[in-house]
Amino acid sequence: MANLDMILDNINYIGAFTLFIIGLYTVLTHSNLLKRVIGVNIMETAVFLFFVSIGYIKGASAPILDQITGESFYVNPLPSAMILTGIVVAVSITAYGLSLLINLYKEYGTLELDEIISKEEKAND
Amino acid sequence: MDDLIVKTITKLVVPFIQLYGIFVILHGHLSPGGGFAGGAIIGASLILFTLAFGVNHTNKVVPPSVTEKIETGGIIWYALLGFVGIAVGTSFLSNKIAGFPLGNYGSVISGGLISLATIGIGLKVASTMITLFHRIIEED
């Protein structure tokens, strides 16, 4: 329904949306807890891609000043500087989630959500 | 892991990886990289050492008390650099107004606050990576 030019012009947005939908599908349907943590990581990668690709300009170079030539057309440096902090926050959340999974495995002996819920209901009776 | 090839190659390669990580940290204001990338490279080299030789041997080479002190030292160093600006008379974390020497354009010793802050960030990220890995992989 759309011609090839419109897809090639906005390919970064289409890639970010597709990755986000894939991550959301992984979180909602699988019952293994480790796969859900991986799905959250995929969603975070989609948000980073969307944010950094806004600052790109055609024909410009990386924002490092050159000593010899005096070229002065650079890419927008602000989105890259803001995402650097966001990546560190994502790594911290993944580490904390994985440590909670280790304690769950020691307590119940399995990582599937259906078996954990059935064990809890049997213990409550 | 008790493989002989992995242990020999790791003993040869780890010093070069750490040298590359220190190069990326020190040239943070001249080429792409900076504090976070250099700290991640040094942390990755110590994770490779742990995977090849086991957790007990690595705890004798890099004991946990040393990594604790590096980690808290990184944050205290960064906060003390900010307080230099208040002691002179201007605002917190200022660079040119507070009187840091700026140096020549394009050499390694230039930029005042930027080089010192980059070293603090690099040490902190490396110690965070190795502490998290040892906590998660340790068994009873």
Add this chain to the structure above:
Amino acid sequence: MKKPFVLVVLTVLLFILISSLNEMPSLGDRVNPSYNEVAEYYISNAKEDTNTMNIIAAIITDYRAFDTLGETTVLFTSITAVVSVLGFSMFEKKEK
């Protein structure tokens, strides 16, 4: 029952997201609403204020150094959270 229902809802969500592509600037456009006078000030005044060549390093350690201090606090908090959940078994082994 659960998987086809989730597939249908997510496909509708994907169509709603793609229908917003008409109002976004295309990749690499010069007339971006995010390329305003703040970015041009940083690019043209980075050499006199900081005497460095890497503009992004000058932004995160000189112009916006307070955000980097907050981020090192986030790294420190993550180590505290992981150690408090997993337990510090090195000291218990030494006391035995």
